[in-house]
Amino acid sequence: MSQIDFATFEILNEVGIITLDLPPGNYLPIPGFIPLKIFKQWIGSDHLKGLIIRGRGKNFSAGGNLEQLFKESGPPDTMQCLMNEGIELLNCIQNLEIPVISVISGVCFGGGLEIALASHIRVASENALLAFPEVSHNLMPGMGGTVRLPGVIGWSYAVNMILGGDIINAKAGKEMGLIDYIVPKDQPFTFALNLMQKMTRDRPLKVIKSIMKSLKNARTLSPEAAMAEETKLFCKLAADEAERRKTEEA
Amino acid sequence: MMIHWMIEGGIGHLKLNQPPSNTMTMDFFREMRDLVNKIKYAPGLKAIIIHGHGRHFSSGADINELLDNVDEQAMLENHRLFAQMEQFKIPVISAIRGVCIGSAFELALFSHFRICSEDAVLGLPESNFNLMPGIGGIQRVARLAGSAKAIEITLRGNTFPAEDALKMGLVDVVVPKGEVLPLALIFARELPENIDIEYRAFYLHKYIKPLNA
Structure with a gap:
């Protein structure tokens, strides 16, 4: 404390x-x-x-x-x-x-x-x-x-x-x-x-941060920029997850 | 065909056509892109109703296919595609029965109005797969239900019944499943042919809520 x-x-x-x-x-x-x-x-x-x-x-x-x-x-x-x-x-x-x-x-x-x-x-x-x-x-x-x-x-x-x-x-x-x-x-x-x-509890920090960031962007960026940024955040998580699954299989 | 498109009495019926779960594959999005371009120039079209073939609206994206083909450019195009539909001047109504989760719920959230069956199950479960809703769902939920709810439902990733969705403002009307399509058709006929999403609340209170009373 x-x-x-x-x-x-x-x-x-x-x-x-x-x-x-x-x-x-x-x-x-x-x-x-x-x-x-x-x-x-x-x-x-x-x-x-x-x-x-x-x-x-x-x-x-x-x-x-x-x-x-x-x-x-x-x-x-x-x-x-x-x-x-x-x-x-x-x-x-x-x-x-x-x-x-x-x-x-x-x-x-x-x-x-x-x-x-x-x-x-x-x-x-x-x-x-x-x-x-x-x-x-x-x-x-x-x-x-x-x-x-x-x-x-x-x-x-x-x-x-x-x-x-x-x-x-x-x-x-x-x-x-x-x-x-x-x-x-x-x-x-x-x-x-x-x-x-x-x-x-069950969420990796990066998922939490990506979701929170996406919401913040809606407040601070233009709709077009927020949209592009959200897609980028999503694709980063998806690429990580695809990689994780591959490693798990191997 | 992943999408069945038909115009009847000036009303376009966009049917997600891959039963039983009407999964939204990359082929689906390709067809959707062509269709949206076609719709933009369709003369005499008064309204669009989106619904699913069979018991369900759709279970959303095919996650395995999606993870095998992470493509930022294609994703952004899908996102823009939904945003384009939201900007249509004719009313776009989602008629939701059964399961409507993930990208499918996002598609419904980009519609102007959502009519939902009592037995529908909705949600954005992406975080359960270490992902996030990727096509504007977070933003749309925040706009309709407030950002506190948007944080809660996207992080928890839980599904919820129609009644809860109604309380949160995520759907506009809940009726027995046999009445979903007939009611959507009534709304499609009654709503003005030229609308602006900015004034959604006005149409909701002038047309949708009274007709359902």
Whole structure:
């Protein structure tokens, strides 16, 4: 197990587990709640097939600690710098070529929701609450939430959440597509781990990476380029498999 | 012939014709390429219905043949071929009965609408063979059911029943197997002759869902 001030990292059956570790609220003291360098060390360790992000205790995360942020930020440039670290970390999570599941128990607000949105699959406990409350402090989501949320739930719901600061429960989150699974409140982590095992246990890392990369390409490349890239990834796997079968026969 | 093509009352019937499993071989894709070129210039064609001969839609590619002939250029052409069908201005409807997995499910996912029998079995099992869906299936599932589902079903490689596919939005209508083709024909007649895949949701709610109610 590896630890920094606000988070711990462990590996269980080839699955990395990050636990936000400032209970009860698991506030994020700074936007870049894990230094990118440490995050990359964690993820680079061994051959991880998946990543699960959860919060210690009852809540996922109540988001940024605004008072601390205001106190420490100083001039706009410093604030921008701090935010950029958070944005870079979340982009790095979203672009991972292994599946990332967020396990959302209890409160998932602001920066917490930003983390959940950067994940690929969101599992929530039945008592989960999700919101971007920034607007009530005359702020807005600042780590990509205004870009990612409409992509997940569509403009109409996203405007309500971002501009209205509405708090959404798990059931409503599921209906609008923000939550992929709702599970009883003591089980979300077990459920997520089990789902991750079903997806990755019997799969070689290269298959996982090829599929994840293909999905990422759909987001970042033109349709024509994504198509060509997918064909290339497929043919590489097919050539490897043909070779493996030949070796097996011999 | 691996594909049986017939036009009746302005509606093109594209039948995957290699029963019992209607495997999609390299010959199939060659025929498909010629057919798509022909269809592009077929006057008076109002809609296309894709279905399988016999009990099944298709079990997808012949994996042994495929592994013996890994050809990136040919694969990319197959991919472009499906994408071309998606861009057709006339409605393309897949009428799915029985097994519809792998490349066959990808073909169905490139259609504009999917009508499915209750007993159908669908899925993208490629990862079980250390492969991945190679003809746009991942992207299409992500568009219809969200990227979380796309990751889950392609990595797990499990097959699933029609009812689950309906819940995920991967098929549009589920009916008893005897009603699949008749319903496809009704949709083919009712849908506008000039459509745009961008507005799929609109056609779905205006034509498909009410007719099925």
